[in-house]
Amino acid sequence: MKKLKRSARLVEMTQYLLARPHTLISLTAFAERYQSAKSSISEDLAIIKEVFEEQGVGELHTLAGAAGGVRFTPKCRKDQALEQINAICRQLEEPDRLLPGGYLYMTDLIGEPGLMQEVGRMFASAFSDSRIDVIVTVETKGIPLAYATAQFLNLPVVVVRRDHKVTEGSAVSINYVSGSSKRIQTMSLARRALKEESRVLIIDDFMKAGGTIQGMVDLLREFRAEVAGVGVLVESGEVEYEERLLHDYVSLARLTEVDLRTRRITVQPGNYFQS
Amino acid sequence: MKKLKRSARLVEMTQYLLARPHTLISLTAFAERYQSAKSSISEDLAIIKEVFEEQGVGELHTLAGAAGGVRFTPKCRKDQALEQINAICRQLEEPDRLLPGGYLYMTDLIGEPGLMQEVGRMFASAFSDSRIDVIVTVETKGIPLAYATAQFLNLPVVVVRRDHKVTEGSAVSINYVSGSSKRIQTMSLARRALKEESRVLIIDDFMKAGGTIQGMVDLLREFRAEVAGVGVLVESGEVEYEERLLHDYVSLARLTEVDLRTRRITVQPGNYFQS
Numbered sequence: 001m002k003k004l005k006r007s008a009r010l011v012e013m014t015q016y017l018l019a020r021p022h023t024l025i026s027l028t029a030f031a032e033r034y035q036s037a038k039s040s041i042s043e044d045l046a047i048i049k050e051v052f053e054e055q056g057v058g059e060l061h062t063l064a065g066a067a068g069g070v071r072f073t074p075k076c077r078k079d080q081a082l083e084q085i086n087a088i089c090r091q092l093e094e095p096d097r098l099l100p101g102g103y104l105y106m107t108d109l110i111g112e113p114g115l116m117q118e119v120g121r122m123f124a125s126a127f128s129d130s131r132i133d134v135i136v137t138v139e140t141k142g143i144p145l146a147y148a149t150a151q152f153l154n155l156p157v158v159v160v161r162r163d164h165k166v167t168e169g170s171a172v173s174i175n176y177v178s179g180s181s182k183r184i185q186t187m188s189l190a191r192r193a194l195k196e197e198s199r200v201l202i203i204d205d206f207m208k209a210g211g212t213i214q215g216m217v218d219l220l221r222e223f224r225a226e227v228a229g230v231g232v233l234v235e236s237g238e239v240e241y242e243e244r245l246l247h248d249y250v251s252l253a254r255l256t257e258v259d260l261r262t263r264r265i266t267v268q269p270g271n272y273f274q275s
Numbered sequence: 276m277k278k279l280k281r282s283a284r285l286v287e288m289t290q291y292l293l294a295r296p297h298t299l300i301s302l303t304a305f306a307e308r309y310q311s312a313k314s315s316i317s318e319d320l321a322i323i324k325e326v327f328e329e330q331g332v333g334e335l336h337t338l339a340g341a342a343g344g345v346r347f348t349p350k351c352r353k354d355q356a357l358e359q360i361n362a363i364c365r366q367l368e369e370p371d372r373l374l375p376g377g378y379l380y381m382t383d384l385i386g387e388p389g390l391m392q393e394v395g396r397m398f399a400s401a402f403s404d405s406r407i408d409v410i411v412t413v414e415t416k417g418i419p420l421a422y423a424t425a426q427f428l429n430l431p432v433v434v435v436r437r438d439h440k441v442t443e444g445s446a447v448s449i450n451y452v453s454g455s456s457k458r459i460q461t462m463s464l465a466r467r468a469l470k471e472e473s474r475v476l477i478i479d480d481f482m483k484a485g486g487t488i489q490g491m492v493d494l495l496r497e498f499r500a501e502v503a504g505v506g507v508l509v510e511s512g513e514v515e516y517e518e519r520l521l522h523d524y525v526s527l528a529r530l531t532e533v534d535l536r537t538r539r540i541t542v543q544p545g546n547y548f549q550s
Contacts (some may be wrong), residue, residue, distance in 0.1 A: 004326070007285055011326040014289040051279070051286040056471045099444050107443060107468060111433055113426040117294075140434060144422050151388040158386055158417060168382060169374050193382060224500075 001034045010044055013167070017048065017060070018070040021124075022154035026069040041182060046071055059139045074152040075125045076118075084118050085252055085269050092234070092253065095263040102258050104265065106234070110141050110205060113148075119252060120148025123203060126250050126272055127153065130228050133198040134158055135169070138187060142204040145233060149203055155165055158194050160187050172222045176215030187215055189223070198229045207232040209239050210246035217246075223260050235270060278310045285319055292347040296333070297401065297429035301344035311328055311352070320345055331355050345381075349427040351393075352401045359393050360544050367509070367528065370538040377533050381509070381542065385416050385480060388423075394527060395423025398478060398506045401525050402428065403548055405503050408473040409433055410492060411493060413462060416478040433469050435462050435491055443468070447497045447531050449492030462490055464498070474503045482507040484514050485521035492521075510545060 004012060014028070030041045042062075042074035049060035056077030062070050088109065097105040109115055123145070132153065137146035138160040150157045161168070175184050194200075202216055217227055230249035237256040241247075251270030258265055279287060288305070305316045317337075326334035337345050353390035353406040363384065372380040384390055398420070409427065412421035436443070438461070446464035456481045469475075479489055492502055505524035512531040516522075526545030533540055 005284070005323050008326050010282055010285045011323050012330060015327070015330070015332055017295060018290060018293060039318075047282050047458070048286050051283050051291070055290070057290055059550075071363060105444055108431075108467065111431045113422050113432060114429070117423065117426065122378045143418045144432070145414070147388050147391065147419050147422060151392065154389070156383075156386045157388060157419070159382075161415065162373045169380055188293065190382065192380070193386075208302070 001033055001035075004254070006040070006044070009034050009036065010047065011043055014048055017032040017070075018057075020154070021058070021072050021074045021152050022128075024063070024069045024232075029069070029202065029232070041259055046078050060070065068147050073128050075122055075128065076121045079095045081118075081122050082124070082269060082273055085122075085273065088115070088119075088154045089253055089267040089269065092255070092267040093265045094267065095265065098258065098260065098263050098265060103259060104203070104206075104234075104255065107141065113144070115146045116148040119145060119233060120150075121271065122252055123201075124152030124248070125148040127201055127229050130198055130201065132201045132239050134194065135201045135203055136194075136216060136225075137162060137203050137221065138162070138212060141206070145205055146203040149201070153201075158189070160219060160259055162187060166199055174215060174219045174222070176211060178211045178215075185215075187212075187219055190197075190260075194223045194225060196224045198223065200225045201228055203232075204230075205233045206236070207234075207246070207249070207251070208236040209243055210249075213249075232270075234267070235266075276308055276310075276330070279329065281319070284309050284311065285322065288316075289323055292335070292345075293332075295429070296347050296349045296427050297403075299338070299344045299346050301342075304344070306479045323392040327453075332444075348403050349445060350403065351396045356393075356397050356400070357544060357548055360397075361550070363379055363390070363541040364528055364544065367542040368540045369405075370540065373533070373535065373538050373540060377535055379481075379509075379530065379533070381480070382416065384495055385419055385543075387418070391419045391423040394420060394508060394544070395425075396427055397527055397547065398525070399427030401474055404505050405476065406474055407476045409469065410424070410476045410478055411435060411469075411491060411495065411500075412427055412478050413437070416481070420480055421478040424476070424506070428476075433464070435464050435494060437462060438479050447494065449490060449494045449497070451486060451493065453486045455488075460490075462494055464494055469495075469498045470497045473498065473500045475500045476503055477505045479505075480511075481511070482521075482524070483511045483529060486525075488524075489520040507545075509542070512543075 027038050031038045043228045052058050058074040107181045134156050135150045136145050136158045146157050173187045173188035173195045232251050235251040237252055237254045250272050253271050254268050256266045302313045306313045327333050369419040409431050410425045411433045421432050443465035446463045446465045450459050473540050508524050509528045510526040512529045519523050525547050527547050529545045531541045531543055
């Protein structure tokens with residue numbers, strides 16, 4: 001790269017760091033990239049750090065020493081996140097979303113990449129200190145959430161399938177009972193999709209009793225994986241505590257009331273905002 | 276926002292623009308946000324524009340006049356894109372990927388959000404001048420590609436389902452014949468998922484004869500949608516031109532040879548790189 005003026009270097013470093021979350025970049029690499037002294041690079045990083053932290057973009061951690069460098073950790077500010085989640089809650093409360101059986105239509109919201117980015121940043125923020133190797137979700141609606149989170153955490157995504165596809169090779173399948181419908185269902189994961197003993201973050205769009213997520217936990221056991229965390233966009237608060245199959249999870253929103261007669265839906269911020 | 280020094284303002288504007296692709300931001304909004312004169316903002320934008328264009332991040336278009344402003348259009352440089360695609364081609368040629376029936380295992384590559392971002396940027400670059408309202412894909416492996424593209428184009432995503440889900444409300448279903456397996460399959464799309472007469476970009480991971488994409492085209496006709504473009508990550512070159520159901524598409528890679536006996540796979544850059 002040709003030598004840049006400081007102003008241009010700040011722009012370049014900003015876009016370079018944003019594109020490489022959770023990646024250690026050595027000061028030497030930066031100094032060579034920009035043909036600049038490490039002291040100038042350090043000054044630039046201090047400016048970027050201040051702006052990122054003030055704007056709620058994330059944190060910039062500098063590691064000293066020969067093996068040192070800088071690492072960008074995307075974060076959300078709780079106040080900004082709460083504002084975004086409140087906006088999502090208001091949208092979810094629109095009476096038109098109510099479907100037969102008390103289901104809530106949320107496919108349109110899942111279809112907005114910008115919204116998925118916001119939500120992914122929240123999950124990435126919530127799990128930024130956890131040791132995780134891979135993010136696991138089950139098709140279909142959990143996929144955009146899992147990718148948005150994975151992008152901010154710089155991790156790969158593994159998608160559990162509802163059926164066994166020929167394009168996946170040999171697979172492990174399990175049956176599970178969906179807690180809400182009580183129906184027996186199947187999920188499967190290709191043998192080669194997940195290394196043994198991986199540390200896994202499970203991400204999904206909706207959790208009622210937790211049967212689907214418990215199914216994933218059981219399936220992951222076949223891969224001797226360890227579940228390091230569970231994150232759901234919306235949990236249903238209509239389930240009694242004792243009926244819930246899973247108690248340790250992060251939810252961003254909580255469906256507290258669905259009245260089919262009056263078509264009244266109440267959605268509140270989830271347990272992520274209670275800590 | 277408190278008044279920032281120029282250096283901090285450049286960092287903030289860079290992250291602000293990167294997070295808002297294909298969005299017109301008025302100079303007045305910037306001037307108010309940073310409590311700075313429009314002339315200073317214009318100078319900053321000129322610096323950002325030069326860095327973005329030189330690094331292949333994208334283009335910054337300034338629209339003059341009272342209703343004017345600036346718009347960031349993510350782009351990839353063809354030389355950088357070709358380098359990335361060549362790396363993907365080499366990975367796809369690993370003999371281990373060959374599955375029974377001549378299928379190619381590519382789920383691991385689809386599982387890398389960073390790679391999906393690169394590919395999404397290429398599609399966004401290829402279709403940046405097309406008038407598009409929404410990106411459509413079919414579950415499951417096309418979803419990450421569709422979202423990565425949609426993020427750079429600032430568009431919503433609609434996912435066609437293989438089955439009809441109760442959580443989607445009333446839906447339109449069609450049967451189609453997958454060109455390669457000759458099996459009759461079903462796909463469906465919720466009535467409320469897509470506005471009538473939308474202009475659609477179809478994105479998918481793999482295309483053989485094009486039966487699945489032709490199925491999407493037929494399904495979209497039920498919504499009176501117009502297909503403004505088709506993008507596939509890998510096309511199979513093992514199909515004769517006359518057998519192909521679809522001729523107008525952008526492919527990023529092309530599977531030219533699969534030899535089951537010698538396990539030799541050959542993958543080359545797609546038609547996107549021939550223009």
